[in-house]
Amino acid sequence: MLKNQFFEIQNFVAVAQAGSFTSAAQALGMTGSALSKSILRLETRLGTKLFHRTTRRVTLTNDGDAYLSDCRNAMAILDEAENRLGSAQQLPAGRVRIDLPTAFGRRYILPSLIDLSTRYEQLELSITFSDRTTDLMDDGIDLAVRVGPLGNNLDLVARRLGEHRRVICGAPSYLERRGVPQVAEDLRQHDCVVGWPLGQRPSWLLKNSEGETEAYEIPVRHEIGDCEAILAATVAGCGLAQVPTWLVEDHLRSGSLVSVLDDQAADAMPVHAIWIKTPYIQPKMRVVIEELLQLAQVPGSRFQVNQPGII
Structure with missing residues (x-):
C-alpha cells in the first residue's frame, strides 16, 4: 500500500467517526478542501461512493459502512502489531x-x-x-x-x-540374586520399580528381534511417584528400573548400578x-x-x- 493511500484511509475513518468534514479536518489539522479532495481520490480509486453529502450532514453509504468496518479491523491489527513490538522492548516485569x-x-x-x-x-x-x-x-x-x-x-x-534417553538398570546385589535379563521377555520374571501409574498398563519400550519398538508389559513391585526415590530404591536392590541416563550416570560409572538389555534399549522421551x-x-x-x-x-x-x- 502506498503512503498516500494509507492517509486517505485514515482521513475516511476520521470523517466517518466525526460525521462532518469540518470537524474531521480540524482534528486532522488540514483544510476542508484538502480533506474533500482526499476522500474523492479514495472514492475514485475504489470506484464507489462512500458518503452521502448534504449541506447539513454527512452519512455513510452502504458501501461506505462496510468499508469502515474493514478499515477499523485493519487499523486494530496494525495497532496490535505496534503494541506487540513495543512490549518486546520493555524490561521483563x-x-x-x-x-x-x-x-x-x-x-x-x-x-x-x-x-x-x-x-x-x-x-x-x-x-x-x-x-x-x-x-x-x-x-x-x-x-x-x-x-x-x-x-x-x-x-x-x-x-x-x-x-531424554533411558536405560534399564539394577543393583549388582539384585542381579546376582535374580539373574541378568537377556531378552525383553525375561523382564516378566523380575521385580520392577516404576513411577506412579496414570491409568495405563505398566510397560517399557524395547526393540524386538526385527528392530521394531514394542511395549513390554512388566510386573510391578513398587510404584513410586518421584524419580530420585525410584533411583534410591533401585540402588538398594529392590528391582529393575527404567530411568533417564542423566539420573544414573554416576551410579553406572561407579558400578553401584548396572545397565541391562542395552542392545534393545529404545526408549527416548x-x-x-x-x-x-x-x-x-x-x-x-x-x-x-x-x-x-x-x-x-x-x-x-x-x-x-x-x-x-x-x-
Missing part, C-alpha cells in the same frame, strides 16, 4: 508461574531460572515441581517443561528442547517447553522461554540429544 519436572527441573533448569531472576530485578517467579501432567489453564501455570509425548492441544504452544497460546508473548514470558532455548543449546547440556551417557 511481573510474575511467571512455571512448572518443572521434579529431579530434572531442580538439577538442570532451576539454577538458570534463578540466574535469570538476578538479571531482571522486576521478574518474579513462582516455581513448582511435578512429574504429573498438569492443566496449565486450570492450575494457573504460565509455562511448563514436560518430558514425554504431548497431546494435541490447539490452545498450547510447544517448543522442543531435546530428548522428548522434552518440550509449553505455554498457553496468546496473540503475543509478554516480555516476562519471552525471557524465560529464551533462557530455556539457550540452555538447551549449551554444549554438554542435559537437553542435548546425542550426548553419550547423558541424554
Whole structure:
C-alpha cells in the first residue's frame, strides 16, 4: 500500500467517526478542501461512493459502512502489531508461574531460572515441581517443561528442547540374586520399580528381534511417584528400573548400578517447553522461554540429544 493511500484511509475513518468534514479536518489539522479532495481520490480509486453529502450532514453509504468496518479491523491489527513490538522492548516485569519436572527441573533448569531472576530485578517467579501432567489453564501455570509425548492441544504452544534417553538398570546385589535379563521377555520374571501409574498398563519400550519398538508389559513391585526415590530404591536392590541416563550416570560409572538389555534399549522421551497460546508473548514470558532455548543449546547440556551417557 502506498503512503498516500494509507492517509486517505485514515482521513475516511476520521470523517466517518466525526460525521462532518469540518470537524474531521480540524482534528486532522488540514483544510476542508484538502480533506474533500482526499476522500474523492479514495472514492475514485475504489470506484464507489462512500458518503452521502448534504449541506447539513454527512452519512455513510452502504458501501461506505462496510468499508469502515474493514478499515477499523485493519487499523486494530496494525495497532496490535505496534503494541506487540513495543512490549518486546520493555524490561521483563511481573510474575511467571512455571512448572518443572521434579529431579530434572531442580538439577538442570532451576539454577538458570534463578540466574535469570538476578538479571531482571522486576521478574518474579513462582516455581513448582511435578512429574504429573498438569492443566496449565486450570492450575494457573504460565509455562511448563514436560518430558514425554504431548497431546494435541490447539490452545498450547510447544517448543522442543531435546530428548531424554533411558536405560534399564539394577543393583549388582539384585542381579546376582535374580539373574541378568537377556531378552525383553525375561523382564516378566523380575521385580520392577516404576513411577506412579496414570491409568495405563505398566510397560517399557524395547526393540524386538526385527528392530521394531514394542511395549513390554512388566510386573510391578513398587510404584513410586518421584524419580530420585525410584533411583534410591533401585540402588538398594529392590528391582529393575527404567530411568533417564542423566539420573544414573554416576551410579553406572561407579558400578553401584548396572545397565541391562542395552542392545534393545529404545526408549527416548522428548522434552518440550509449553505455554498457553496468546496473540503475543509478554516480555516476562519471552525471557524465560529464551533462557530455556539457550540452555538447551549449551554444549554438554542435559537437553542435548546425542550426548553419550547423558541424554
